[in-house]
Amino acid sequence: MRHASLTQRALGIAPPWKVTEAEFDLFSSRLDVHIYFSPGSRFACPVCGAECPVHDIERKSWRQRDFFQYQAWLHARVPRVRCDIHGINEVATPWAKPGRGFTLLFIAECLLASSVFWVE
Numbered sequence: 001m002r003h004a005s006l007t008q009r010a011l012g013i014a015p016p017w018k019v020t021e022a023e024f025d026l027f028s029s030r031l032d033v034h035i036y037f038s039p040g041s042r043f044a045c046p047v048c049g050a051e052c053p054v055h056d057i058e059r060k061s062w063r064q065r066d067f068f069q070y071q072a073w074l075h076a077r078v079p080r081v082r083c084d085i086h087g088i089n090e091v092a093t094p095w096a097k098p099g100r101g102f103t104l105l106f107i108a109e110c111l112l113a114s115s116v117f118w119v120e
């Protein structure tokens with residue numbers, strides 16, 4: 001299994017999203033995963049759910065939970081859609097809430113770690 005395919009399965013990334021590259025740098029202790037969507041994909045308007053064409057894209061990065069002792073980051077070109085009713089809006093990604101710099105898994109891990117701290 002190739003690195004991108006293995007990483008895509010481990011992250012639970014499903015079409016139209018796909019992992020295009022996973023870079024592991026031993027010296028900087030980082031794993032950088034790059035995600036994109038298939039050309040021609042349409043996405044739901046985040047307001048009404050109507051399927052809309054892509055208007056443009058924005059590059060974004062999120063801190064992901066660690067990969068063993070290494071920092072992990074997700075990078076994606078996130079589309080903004082043009083809805084006839086609601087105008088131009090950024091689509092939601094399956095791995096993070098809009099406007100946040102952390103993935104849902106990273107936040108869950110932090111919450112779990114903080115609750116363990118308070119129990120001990």
Ligand SMILES: [Zn+2]
Pocket residue numbers: 045046047048049050083084085086087
């Ligand atoms: Zn809409």
